[in-house]
Amino acid sequence: MDERNNLKWFRASTPYINSHRHKTFVMFLGGEVILDRNFVNILGDIALLSSLDIRLVIIHGAEPQIANSLGEREWPHTGLMHITSQELLPIILSGISQARHKLEAGLSKGHANMRLELLVTAGNFVRAKPIGIKNGVDYQHTGTARNINSTAIENQLANKAIVLLSPFGHSPSGETFIFDAHELAKDVASTLRAEKLIYFSADDGIRDSDKNLINELTESQLSLVSDPTQKKLADLTLSACLQGVCRGHIINYKRDGALLEELFTRDGSGTQIIKESYEKLRIATSNDVAGILELISPLELDGLLVKRPRELIETEVNHFRVIERDGMVVACAALYPFEGKGELACLATHVHYRNDNRGELLLARIEHDAKILGLSAIFVLTTQAEHWFSDRGFSEAAIDVLPDSRKCLYNYQRNSKYLEKLIQAPSENTRKQDRATRLDTPEQS
Numbered sequence: 001m002d003e004r005n006n007l008k009w010f011r012a013s014t015p016y017i018n019s020h021r022h023k024t025f026v027m028f029l030g031g032e033v034i035l036d037r038n039f040v041n042i043l044g045d046i047a048l049l050s051s052l053d054i055r056l057v058i059i060h061g062a063e064p065q066i067a068n069s070l071g072e073r074e075w076p077h078t079g080l081m082h083i084t085s086q087e088l089l090p091i092i093l094s095g096i097s098q099a100r101h102k103l104e105a106g107l108s109k110g111h112a113n114m115r116l117e118l119l120v121t122a123g124n125f126v127r128a129k130p131i132g133i134k135n136g137v138d139y140q141h142t143g144t145a146r147n148i149n150s151t152a153i154e155n156q157l158a159n160k161a162i163v164l165l166s167p168f169g170h171s172p173s174g175e176t177f178i179f180d181a182h183e184l185a186k187d188v189a190s191t192l193r194a195e196k197l198i199y200f201s202a203d204d205g206i207r208d209s210d211k212n213l214i215n216e217l218t219e220s221q222l223s224l225v226s227d228p229t230q231k232k233l234a235d236l237t238l239s240a241c242l243q244g245v246c247r248g249h250i251i252n253y254k255r256d257g258a259l260l261e262e263l264f265t266r267d268g269s270g271t272q273i274i275k276e277s278y279e280k281l282r283i284a285t286s287n288d289v290a291g292i293l294e295l296i297s298p299l300e301l302d303g304l305l306v307k308r309p310r311e312l313i314e315t316e317v318n319h320f321r322v323i324e325r326d327g328m329v330v331a332c333a334a335l336y337p338f339e340g341k342g343e344l345a346c347l348a349t350h351v352h353y354r355n356d357n358r359g360e361l362l363l364a365r366i367e368h369d370a371k372i373l374g375l376s377a378i379f380v381l382t383t384q385a386e387h388w389f390s391d392r393g394f395s396e397a398a399i400d401v402l403p404d405s406r407k408c409l410y411n412y413q414r415n416s417k418y419l420e421k422l423i424q425a426p427s428e429n430t431r432k433q434d435r436a437t438r439l440d441t442p443e444q445s
């Protein structure tokens with residue numbers, strides 16, 4: 001990447017930096033990641049995330065390290081999970097401790113260019129319970145998480161520590177049990193209701209049966225995944241999403257920069273897994289002010305929208321509707337009632353997200369809300385989007401018909417066109433129903 005591309009990339013990443021700050025990301029790094037030559041770059045990227053105030057919990061695996069400790073011995077597996085005997089337990093723990101040691105040492109080193117000292121904390125945050133006997137098989141010291149002390153973890157995260165969890169835990173009776181590390185990552189992410197659960201894998205992400213990378217996977221597409229390892233990851237991630245994690249990501253540990261690309265670019269590098277469509281059209285709140293400003297500022301500079309100072313947006317934010325995607329405001333519109341009519345103002349869609357019906361959806365929402373408020377028409381003042389509105393039922397009219405209280409604010413220099421669309425009054429039934437179900441409309445209060 002040359003300097004200019006770096007600059008563009010950095011600027012484009014700003015909204016993601018803002019939306020990820022103070023969020024909790026749970027990451028799974030298998031033991032093979034620790035042995036890979038890209039490991040050092042991953043550690044650097046983790047240090048970078050921590051420096052951006054992202055709260056990190058890392059769960060590590062240790063398969064190759066355990067295999068190394070076992071030597072010629074076998075760790076029996078039923079097809080469902082390993083059986084950990086009393087005799088094998090110390091050998092497995094020794095493999096886990098090798099992996100943990102490497103990870104902890106690497107994180108403690110931070111990143112040479114950043115001069116960061118990372119605080120890494122590990123402890124008995126997860127209580128264990130035995131798997132017990134399944135189908136007649138006693139899994140002995142193989143266990144699962146009985147209880148995850150989220151308060152203790154949150155306290156560490158609040159202290160800016162990276163929480164490092166190994167795949168074992170102790171039961172209240174003091175016995176030790178070995179966990180499936182992938183499952184542990186899912187359980188921890190779900191308990192913390194993390195923003196993201198990120199699995200590092202040996203491939204770029206999840207592939208369909210034709211080996212094409214799936215950029216975004218939802219529950220209904222799960223049947224497209226045939227590879228059993230990928231299916232396990234997709235299942236776990238989706239199950240975490242169903243239990244309160246906002247989204248999951250599967251990315252390639254061998255690829256330098258895959259983590260940053262996934263988190264800070266629009267298209268990502270791997271597969272994003274979500275429960276359902278992650279775009280929401282809703283009434284704006286004070287938390288959206290920065291996002292709205294970020295969206296409209298370039299359009300104001302281009303003269304497409306009237307300049308609105310931050311203070312104005314802050315006080316009038318509840319007039320706005322926003323479409324939020326991935327924590328970012330990607331489109332917005334505002335409704336201002338004037339003497340029985342409503343002005344549709346500040347309609348904007350982020351340039352990367354245009355031509356996908358978002359403008360239309362916002363218009364429909366504004367029309368709906370205007371109807372609920374009993375307004376007879378909505379109008380716009382536009383310099384460059386006249387055809388967009390006329391294609392959607394607006395007609396040009398003389399400035400004289402502008403409501404008086406709005407006319408006195410009209411900027412004759414801008415010479416905007418006035419377009420209006422009549423609104424059919426809702427039936428009494430619809431009105432009652434809408435009021436009952438949509439109490440979030442601020443103009444009603």
Ligand SMILES: CC(C)(COP(=O)(O)OP(=O)(O)OC[C@H]1O[C@@H](n2cnc3c(N)ncnc32)[C@H](O)[C@@H]1OP(=O)(O)O)[C@@H](O)C(=O)NCCC(=O)NCCS
Nearest residue numbers: 304347348349354355356357358359360382384385387388
């Ligand atoms: C106008 C705007 C909000 C539309 O957003 P969007 O999410 O892309 O809207 P939609 O997907 O519903 O509509 C896209 C269609 O409108 C067309 N369109 C976009 N801008 C247009 C304009 N200024 N005039 C006429 N048509 C326009 C697109 O070509 C596309 O047409 P197609 O469906 O035939 O391909 C967006 O282009 C924008 O933010 N423009 C800059 C700000 C602006 O001018 N706002 C209006 C202020 S009054």
